[in-house]
Amino acid sequence: MSAWQQRQQLQQAITRQPGDFVAWVMLADLELEAGDIAAGEQAARRALQLRPNHPEALARLGRVAWMAGAHADAAKLLGQASALAPEHPGIALWLGHALEDANDAEGASAAYRRAHALMPDEPYIAAQRLAWQRRLCDWQDVDALAAQVRGALASGQGVVEPFAFLSEDASAAEQLACARARAAAVAASVRPLPPVKLRERGPLRVGFLSNGFGAHPTGLLTVALLENMSQDPALHLHLFALNAEDGSRIRQRLQSATRLHDAAG
Structure with a gap:
């Protein structure tokens, strides 16, 4: 099932059961993945109304702020969510992204390290941790992290952010494989465009x-x-x-x- 179809199903489910907290949180995720910040914020705020101060709802509002470019607000909201759910690797990962954009390099690195400790087999998170440790000249476990990330890409078992992978001493073929895997994941999350007829005359x-x-x-x-x-x-x-x-x-x-x-x- 495509992300677009999931989105439609969740919207229908919420119409039937408007008090379904989990459905609102899932809808917020899908709206934000689709790039609709306003719809994502509306869903996240509805979830927060149903369960005030719930870390999952706070985290979605943090993602809204992050996508809107309010990086300090995003870091604050995601920091609150992470404190309420310290064992949640996804929230720690989003906190790392927000701190990165808020120019808090040490904080971002610490958040990525915590996310990786909670989900050590996830190459996407490993690559984020690795890239920021290299930037900060923190060499702890970098060889093992690099082997994990490159091994996942070589086996086709993982998706890694291409910009994080650029810091690795990888071949052009490895960089291309990384970009293709990430692009395929993005393409799978968006609504396909209808067939388009090219202009027959004019520029x-x-x-x-x-x-x-x-x-x-x-x-x-x-x-x-x-x-x-x-x-x-x-x-x-x-x-x-x-x-x-x-x-x-x-x-x-x-x-x-x-x-x-x-x-x-």
């Missing part, structure tokens, strides 16, 4: 979505490419910027070369 409209259209490595590395592509009369370029206007020269060049849509928030 082809091409859209690019990124949170780096500005003074960011993505902007720096793509601005010249996009400027050159915009010179082709067969193409009409649209950029959908998840990052806010930063006033940079790179952002100005991108706006001049394409039709840039501000999709921040």
Whole structure:
């Protein structure tokens, strides 16, 4: 069953039993995985109304804050949830993500270490712990962690975040396998698009979505490419910027070369 089908089933179940706490928590997860922050927040708040201060509901609100870019709020909520459920590896993992984005490197590393201790056979968590230990020059168990992560990828038994795996001394083939496995997991969680017929005449409209259209490595590395592509009369370029206007020269060049849509928030 696809994530989209699960989402529909949960919505139907909640219509029949609106007081089902577990269903609201599960729906919050699916809404957030689908990228619908508002629907995810609504489901999480409903769960919290049913069971005030429940760590599972607090954790979902923390994820809402994290996805909305409120990293300090996310770390606070997830820290509260983790304190209430110290044996929950998923909450510890989410806390690590929030602390990472809140620029608390030591806190993030500690959260990932705790998550891995609670779920030692999960390569995704092992890779997060490994990447942050390397960043902090903490060499405890790094060889064993690296062997666990690379072994899981080689056997096709695990999904690892590609950015975490970049810190490993891996071959191009290993990096590609890591990216493909993660992409397959993401693709399985989204609703498939209906068949689309390409334009038969007129310029082809091409859209690019990124949170780096500005003074960011993505902007720096793509601005010249996009400027050159915009010179082709067969193409009409649209950029959908998840990052806010930063006033940079790179952002100005991108706006001049394409039709840039501000999709921040």
